[in-house]
Amino acid sequence: MSFTIIWRRAFGRCPSPFVLSLSIRCAMCSCLFIRSVHGTVSRPVSNFSTSVTGIGILKALSLLTSSSTSSSPTSTASASASSSATLQLKKIKARKAPGPDGISPRLLKDCADQLCGVVRRLFNLSLSLEKVPALWKTSCVVPVPKTPRPKEPNHFRPVALTSHLMKTMERIILRHLRLLVGTQLDPLQFAYQPGIGVEDAVIYLLHRSLLHLEDSRSAVRVMFFDFSSAFNTIQPSLLRVKMERVGVDQHLAAWTTDYLTNRPQFVKLQHCVSDVVLCSTGAPQEGDDLEYRTIIRDFVSWCELNQLQLNTSKTKEMIVNYQRKTSHFTPVNIQGSDIEVVRSYRFLGVHLNNKLDWTDNTHALYKKGQSRLHLLRRLRSFGVCRALLRTFYDSVVASAILYAVVCWRGSSTDRDRSRLNRLIRRASSVLDCPRTPL
Numbered sequence: 001m002s003f004t005i006i007w008r009r010a011f012g013r014c015p016s017p018f019v020l021s022l023s024i025r026c027a028m029c030s031c032l033f034i035r036s037v038h039g040t041v042s043r044p045v046s047n048f049s050t051s052v053t054g055i056g057i058l059k060a061l062s063l064l065t066s067s068s069t070s071s072s073p074t075s076t077a078s079a080s081a082s083s084s085a086t087l088q089l090k091k092i093k094a095r096k097a098p099g100p101d102g103i104s105p106r107l108l109k110d111c112a113d114q115l116c117g118v119v120r121r122l123f124n125l126s127l128s129l130e131k132v133p134a135l136w137k138t139s140c141v142v143p144v145p146k147t148p149r150p151k152e153p154n155h156f157r158p159v160a161l162t163s164h165l166m167k168t169m170e171r172i173i174l175r176h177l178r179l180l181v182g183t184q185l186d187p188l189q190f191a192y193q194p195g196i197g198v199e200d201a202v203i204y205l206l207h208r209s210l211l212h213l214e215d216s217r218s219a220v221r222v223m224f225f226d227f228s229s230a231f232n233t234i235q236p237s238l239l240r241v242k243m244e245r246v247g248v249d250q251h252l253a254a255w256t257t258d259y260l261t262n263r264p265q266f267v268k269l270q271h272c273v274s275d276v277v278l279c280s281t282g283a284p285q286e287g288d289d290l291e292y293r294t295i296i297r298d299f300v301s302w303c304e305l306n307q308l309q310l311n312t313s314k315t316k317e318m319i320v321n322y323q324r325k326t327s328h329f330t331p332v333n334i335q336g337s338d339i340e341v342v343r344s345y346r347f348l349g350v351h352l353n354n355k356l357d358w359t360d361n362t363h364a365l366y367k368k369g370q371s372r373l374h375l376l377r378r379l380r381s382f383g384v385c386r387a388l389l390r391t392f393y394d395s396v397v398a399s400a401i402l403y404a405v406v407c408w409r410g411s412s413t414d415r416d417r418s419r420l421n422r423l424i425r426r427a428s429s430v431l432d433c434p435r436t437p438l
Contacts, residue, residue, distance in 0.1 A: 084175070085123065086116040088168045099163040100138040108164055123169050130254040136166040138264040138276075160265075177248065184246045198348045202407045205347070209320060209356065219321040221292060221329065224345055225299075226314035235307045236260035236280065293332065300334055312337040318345050320354050350404045358408045362416035369401040369423045376430050389431055397427055398435075409438060 089112035092105045108115065126132055143156035150156055185193075190201035209220045227233075236257045243253040260280070267274040303310055317339050319329055331338040344353035344360045351361040376397055380389060401420055409417075421437040428435045 083116075084172050085120045085168070086112050088171050089116065089119065091171070092164055092168065096164070097161055099161050099166075100140050101135045101163045101165070103164060105164045108168070119165065119168070122165070123172070126169070127251070127255055130251055130258055132166070132255070132259040134262075134264060136163045136169075137259060137262070138162070139266075141265055141267045143267065143269055158267075173252070177252075180248055181243075181246050198350065199404050199406050201348055202350050202352075202404060205352075206356065206407070213320065213322055213356075216322065219319060219323065219327060219329075222318045222320070222345075223296060223332065223339070224316045224318070224347065226311040226316075227303075228309040228311040230308060232279075233307055233309055238306055296332060296334065310334065312339065315339055316342045316345055318342055318352070318354055320356055348404075350407060358412040358416055361408055362412065362419055365401055365403060366419050366423065369397065369420065372397040372400050373423060373427055373430070376427060380430055386432065390433070393427055393431060393435070405438075 089108050092109045094106040094109045096105045098104050126136075139160040139162050141158045141160050144159050145155060146157050147155050188204070190196050190198075190204070205222070209222070212218050212220055239260070240253045240257045243256065244250055263279045264276045265279050266276045300310065312334050315334065317332060319341060321327060329341070331341065333339070344351055346352075346364075351364050353360045376389065376393060379392060384392075401423055417438045424435050424437050
């Protein structure tokens, strides 16, 4: 979990503008994480808590999008909620593993029309009581190795299996939460936003940096922060306060708090199952650089206030400086640790270096493409048909070679493009059909 602070420093007579890009990629259980650097929100959203009595919170939420010309608000909301439940049930991926409740996702998907009424009643009952069934909150944590030969607990990535009914309810509530808090979200939040992705974040960072570097006397300092277990350290009580502050109904905020507290969890590794435990956190000074350090210090204070633990060992700083005369930059100290200044950094899967060229990124893509191409050759040796080989190439090989291509295609060198085109030509020979080069 990481985000970025960009600081642009100008020398000589140039002004000293700053830009703060806090792209916090936080979400817990598909609920929005409201962020404010100073813990305040400038624009409150109108509250509708007085309209929820007697018809259930989910029905009241549905009224936000129902037609104003309907003769019966309750029946209209009920139909809207029912259709939402049916739609979300049909979106379930049937091949997913069932959660601790043992309900097959294929059953929920195939029988969505028959189950929507029962599911809607369960959801409304849960919301009206502000309680979530313990089985819906239970998580089966399966350790997935990060490395080929894991030896320590940190070498595993915990993957939680939860109830698909609960996931369906999350998606329905998330839709209405976005209507409520959409205007409060940071415009520079690129994660968990529809139609926005990695490319937008990388292009924004590069654009702001290169725009300032047009002045030969300028330099750019980029701080890449990293959180330790960001999703597991978010405090539900703090989240509830922030939800109510931006206008989320108090009943829905209370339901969210109940969902995130006293959650039973157990670990399953092959045939071994651990004991069940309850979890109630998580989901996620000198010179010209005084303002830069002040911004960082304020943000560190905000993290401590919101129980977010920074991982200073993984937090890095990259300095982009095109000046002939190298300037000395004093290291930034966070929580007693000097932050390491690195030559390159992997930002959202894209490798950036202090020259802002694409040499490091091309090398990483080429290396990954080679390993994927080896798998393609192996499949052909097993006699896999050509149609499946093309599907494998498009979904596995090409996706690795062309990752974030809109960011680097136009500014990469001929040498970088020729390296990647070499892989594409090799894949074309394996597939026995031409593939479009870069």
